[in-house]
Amino acid sequence: MFQTATSANKWEAQQVTEHLQRWVAYHREQASEGACASYIPALRRADPTQLGICMVGPSGNKVTAGDWEVPFTMQSISKVVSFIAACCHHGMAYVLDRVDVEPTGDAFNSIIRLEMHKPGKPFNPMINAGAITVSSLLPGSTPEQKLHYLYAIFQKITDSAPVINEEVFVSEWMHSHRNRALAHYLKDTGYLDCEVEEALEVYLKQCSIQVNTEQIALIGLVLALDGYHPLRGEQVLPKEVVRLAKALMLTCGMYDASGKFAAYVGLPAKSGVSGGIMTLVPPNLRSQSPFPGGCGIGIFGPAIDSCGNSVAGVSLLKQIVHEWDISIF
Ligand SMILES: NC(=O)CC[C@H](N)C(=O)O
The missing domain is CATH 3.40.710.10 (DD-peptidase/beta-lactamase superfamily)
Structure with missing residues (x-):
């Protein structure tokens, strides 16, 4: 019933x-x-x-x-969970110092606004630039530790351990030139809390949760x-x-x-x-x-x-x- x-x-x-x-x-x-x-x-x-x-x-x-x-x-649905996870660990003020809450009206993987609006703070955590920054903020000093924190939240909500689709992860990792460009720019402007490749690994693995x-x-x-x-x-x-x-x-x-x-x-x-x-x-x-x-x-x-x-x-x-x-x- x-x-x-x-x-x-x-x-x-x-x-x-x-x-x-x-x-x-x-x-x-x-x-x-x-x-x-x-x-x-x-x-x-x-x-x-x-x-x-x-x-x-x-x-x-x-x-x-x-x-x-x-x-x-x-894919991008994971951006909601990683944003929540980063806020749970650091508090909202810390995260919002590093990513804004304004819509862009641009494509999700657009690069254009980062340099137009100094000092390059990403506009929001739902676009790639903001989400890569958020992934870098997850607690831990390695991609594994950061993902572990995110997976624990996912598991608590869904009652199931996350499974990574390795084929999708590798496929995107090999073709991630635009996300890599975004991450390098964010690193240059101080909006990444870890190395470029580490932030990308966290971001692309969270996108590959099946x-x-x-x-x-x-x-x-x-x-x-x-x-x-x-x-x-x-x-x-x-x-x-x-x-x-x-x-x-x-x-x-x-x-x-x-x-x-x-x-x-x-x-x-x-x-x-x-x-x-x-x-x-x-x-x-x-x-x-x-x-x-x-x-x-x-x-x-x-x-x-x-x-x-x-x-x-x-x-x-x-x-x-x-x-x-x-x-x-
Ligand atoms: N819009 C999306 O779902 C984008 C996610 C995808 N992994 C990317 O970074 O391009």
Whole structure:
């Protein structure tokens, strides 16, 4: 039986699943308007017609549809976790001294603003420049130690040990000229806390953590609840850090399409070039939705648009938000 937070709520799991299945079948067609990322050769081999979704509510109530179990790499979705991890260790003030909270309107891997705005402080932690800085801030004096800290947070939230997709990691490592250029510039301007190759190893390995939609939905759920993990019954992340992360997801999480996403979907979200989207609905937003207690949402659809966002995934989310009236605005 599907558990809901209010007795007045009329939804049953089967009904919610049927809706999702129908919408997934419809929006899968949109994938032909995008293509799998090709600048990381290992991502090019994904099946562009895949589309899957998992929604998890606070009692562990879960609905899924389509290719929800297909593994994919977190890519930029990991930027949310690493930012939270760095803030947990150093406190927000230390991290915000080294990375700003302003959207850029530029591509996620753009270099242009670093030199235009002295002294080269990255604009936000959701673009590559800011995320590489954040990866360098993780505690520890080696990439292994920094990753260990990040993995522990991932594990606490998802209850699963992170697995690195070595093929994707090596593939990106070999083709990471632009990220290397960004890291060298950040090193030159004093915005890296370790060596260039070390920061890149941490950053590219965190991007290569393999997940499915359920795991990112779980992270989304904990963010929806301001860091409280309902299945563990424990506050696993500081509330103020999670709130800041959600503000950054809303303003910068969908790269240079963040404005449109806020306008037409209206949920804090983070995407990755492998086609994942992690998003969330806060509790008690609209009592008539199937998730009145809030939920985390994980989506996977590997055909992406020119900004790097899943075409079918965004299109599916637009419909869900519209049908269930769950925009935060
Ligand atoms: N937008 C993304 O998901 C980018 C992540 C990718 N690993 C990169 O650094 O280019």
